Amino acid sequence: MTTEWNQLVEGLPRWLEASRAYTAQGSVAAYIPELAHAPAGALGITIMDGASGVARAGEADLPFTLQSISKVFTLLLALMDNGEDGVFAKVGMEPTGDNFNSMLKLELVDPGIPFNPLINAGAIAISSLIHGATPAEKTERILAFFRELAGDHSLACNEDVYRSETQTAHRNRSLAYFLKANGVLDADVEEVLEVYFKHCSIEANCRQLARMALVLAHDGTDPESGRELVPRRYVRIAKSFMITCGMYNESGAFAIRVGLPAKSGVSGGILALVPGRYGIGVVGPALNAKGNSTAGVHLLQTLSAEFDWSIF
Ligand code: DON
Secondary structure, three states, X not given: OOHHHHHHHHHHHHHHHHHHHHHHHOEEOOOOHHHHHOOOOOOEEEEEEOOOOEEEEEOOOOOEEOHHHHXXXXXXXXXXXXXXXXXXXXXXXXXXXXOOOOOHHHHOOOOOOOOOOOOHHHHHHHHOOOOOOOHHHHHHHHXXXXXXXXXXXXXXXXXXXXXXXXXXXXXXXXXXXXXXXXXXXXXXXXXXXXXXXXXXXXXXXXXXXXXXXXXXXXXXXXXXOOOEOOOHHHHHHHHHHXXXXXXXXXXXXXXXXXXXXXXXXXXXXXXXXXXOOEEEEEEOOEEOOOOOEHHHHHHHHHHHHHHOOOOO
């Protein structure tokens, strides 16, 4: 065990409790009604290193739906299914500076493809690229892929959150029909949305999230078996998007203050990684105006400063 790891294990509960105060500055997402039940004052973290070390603090066992964090992994599966040319015919490589559910830029550019795969429009386009004969088959393939990365075959969709989102997703529906009109979606719109809502509703805890992050930290290799689960080139693409777009239109500030590839979701989860070293899973359901966990971002900022983790 390194000195840093010992300091991390020892200091984590203290740093977590200091960041917990920031939960009071945010509020739980309510536009998906089922998410409003999440405990606003909760904060949990798990950090995994490649040598089976696990550091945790706070409500690390709290289950939460992956929401936008899932977009990193559907992107990877879409790249594995279609290659780079297939994926980048349907989504761009640039941040938007707009909200994650914005439709503004879809009409400002030609061709009207989403700017990147991590905004809602881009992730909906990515869902349409996942191979499978039916939405159920595509969802099963996504689940199998996520389970392998999480090292846990119990990962499943939260059907209540899925139903809640599908019944209220008027904005995502309009985005998707807009994409259909622009020729971005070949498949039936409702079938594409079913796959998208299902992968957003896959439920995990901080440990499972940290394990998924650890595979990315090791360039796609399973840290236990040494097996390549994702080609390194595709992990590099995903990490680049995490830096430029992973925290939505707060990605620039996060790069300056934390400096790690990361992806947030409206359930309050954040997946982050220290390249070659750690996988990190955080949950703190109270969000700031950009949709990122207030206390989760603060905790990552503290740890990055303490251990000089910024990649820049
Ligand atoms: O489509 C949505 O609005 C959600 N299923 C996911 C959005 C999300 O997590 C954005 N995160 N910050």
